[in-house]
Amino acid sequence: MEHDTQVTRAWVLHPDITSAEQRREASFALEEAISLAAALPELEVVGSNVVRLSKAQPGKLFGSGKIEELKALFKANEVELVLIDGPVTPVQQRNLEKEWKVKLLDRTGLILEIFSDRARTREGVLQVEMAALSYQRTRLVRAWTHLERQRGGLGFVGGPGETQIEADRRAIDDQLVRLRRQLAKVVKTRELHRKARAKVPFPIVALVGYTNAGKSTLFNRVTGADVMAKDMLFATLDPTMRAVELPNNGPEVILSDTVGFISDLPTQLVAAFRATLEEVLAADLVLHVRDIAHPETEHQAEDVRSILETLGMSEETPQIEVWNKIDLLDADDREAVVARAEREEGIFAVSAVSGQGLDDMFAAIAKALASEKTREVLSLSFSEGKARAWLFKEGVVEAETQTDEGFEIEVLWSAKQRAQYQTL
Template sequence: MEHETQVTRAWVLHPDITGADDRREASSALEEAVALAAALPDLEVVGSNVVRLSKAQPGTLFGTGKIEELGGLFKANEVELVLIDGPVSPVQQRNLEKAWKVKILDRTGLILEIFSDRARTREGVLQVEMAALSYQRTRLVRAWTHLERQRGGLGFVGGPGETQIEADRRAIDDQLVRLRRQLAKVVKTRELHRKARAKVPFPIVALVGYTNAGKSTLFNHVTGAEVMAKDMLFATLDPTMRSVELPDGPEVILSDTVGFISDLPTQLVAAFRATLEEVLAADLILHVRDIAHEESEHQAEDVRTILESLGVDENTRQLEVWNKIDLLEDDHREAVMARASREDEILAVSAVTGEGLEALYNAIAVALQSEKTREVLTLSFAQGKARAWLFKEGVIEHEEQTEDGFVLDVHWTQKQARQFENL
């Protein structure tokens, strides 16, 4: 007999704190939170609502009247899990769980759950574990007012009367040290992979974008690869790379990355730096946008901010791919198409129907061609191998022999410059 998975009935709340500086538009924030929840399997969102607050209550987040009202709602709908789209302190969490008799997850907890469900590579898994442990460490609160003695004893381990919390904290810290060591090994291996990739004579094109913008669908369309493409937030977590020969264009390595999201909690940005590090090696970045989404401009801003924080510099060429044009109303569509035809850096496409993809391939080819720069190199007579490589690549425009060796004018791509360094 097949084992049925238990479905958890969940409710999503977005606290709209009217006095907050970084207040987001409540209805679209709630919509995004519901989509986040839908990205978790075995979870059924049975309801959602925005709760307006003038300020957060330190102990309970919401006021007593609101807690009672919501409690009745949850009971009537047999809710087992409440997802609160925002930060919830450990004390608030404990008090609300007591009042509502349900399990509570805040935004960070929810994203962590999704990350751990999606992580595929060894590194992704380690990153998630570390982020989860750091998060748990902040959730260790004293459940009792008196010090609960975990052990007395001789003081060999942690001293006499170490509290449960201190013991837990130390166990977590030990585990974090272990994971960091493992991660350092994995990262070293990836460094080697990346060095090997720098020798691959293909430019790397990285797809980035807000979560659910359609990157994986586009990736599949271009590569014919069966990457998990679902209309689901965070469907991709580990960078997936494929080598693709563009029609009438160069062969490139296409890299699909995790979707970005606004207000990604800081410990998660740090934890997923590695999943986005592939972007730093890219010769061209395709910023995929869901142009049919009402918050498209805000989302694009968030993506740009995260790219900057990762250290992607202005030298890396970027193209904006305005996806999902098949979902636009006629007037909006006309305006989008007109702007795309005016600006070289903007391509309007539909990854579902394939419309506009040919123009995108051409734009990629042109962008990668125009990446060439001119430099003057001085080589000694002993560097015959390097000189032969430059001739083989066909990048030498002029060469002069001197007493010490050769002075060469080269015209090459960033990729070739990197390969030359690795010779």
């Protein structure tokens, strides 16, 4: 079918505003923005550049000379869509679209497009729709019509003639109320699933990290699962969970692979994906996977930490830092990184591709989970048969002695199992 192969010619601009408080290295920021665009198969990036500005112009973002220069550039390259790596106000968007005769998406719009393309579960789809509506509500311009695609994702935008949602705020608000109701039902179902999982005695180990850090590759290596692992930003959007026995006679755990984090993630999406990241909040151990070969690995790690903090992750949750992709470093750098990781507590230098360093990492996971267990002696009467049966089912009983009144049972259990026992 024709529409599947239709490609939109796009140009990526990164405005490097010198007066901005937090400036990222412009070349890396542009590279990431191009990767973002590449995550949508129907876009072809035909060019890109950094535009240095002392400050953003309120009406048109750029000065008139720069606007003219870029207009000529876009015309010569038959550009249909301009992606601006940063926030663009609705007024700036309308003015620039008029000047350049192209469609324009800012960073938030582009990330919403990617999320709509990738969301797989019912909850993921609903949450993206809600985030997109909140974003559109401030614009009321036909933000997505440049990609009239016949695919999943945002079914209510993009089709020809669908002007009602963009034209009428009340229609958007009604739609948001409907979506919230649907989402509440879906979240309830998830809670039931989570309660069922809480009864499973396996601890949850969550993989988190900046997008493209190699989490899915690591997940696949450990589980043998065929999770989409492409060199593409946001390859994973919905958490994938697998029960797996860690190698070398390690414990059985539930491994959870989550969406990659990114700097300047639109606030609507942090909120929208909070539930998707609930698995992280419920985890017994967090593996923070880093692309140690990336020039901005420190900044990326900082972004991940601050998002985890925003999500409200407990400081009590133990974390292991996994410095991935050491196979991409040259021999000297690799040696230095491995030596540094060995010196520091809770850090492991690995390659999910070659398998180097993984055995030590698995041993550390097993140790971290084992150290969370405590030994206790419980006195149960003969009438507490249900509680005794539960302890044996959970596999926490180390020794048992029968007394005149009942049983003395020595258990080795996690805090989670102890809490479950107290609710029996």
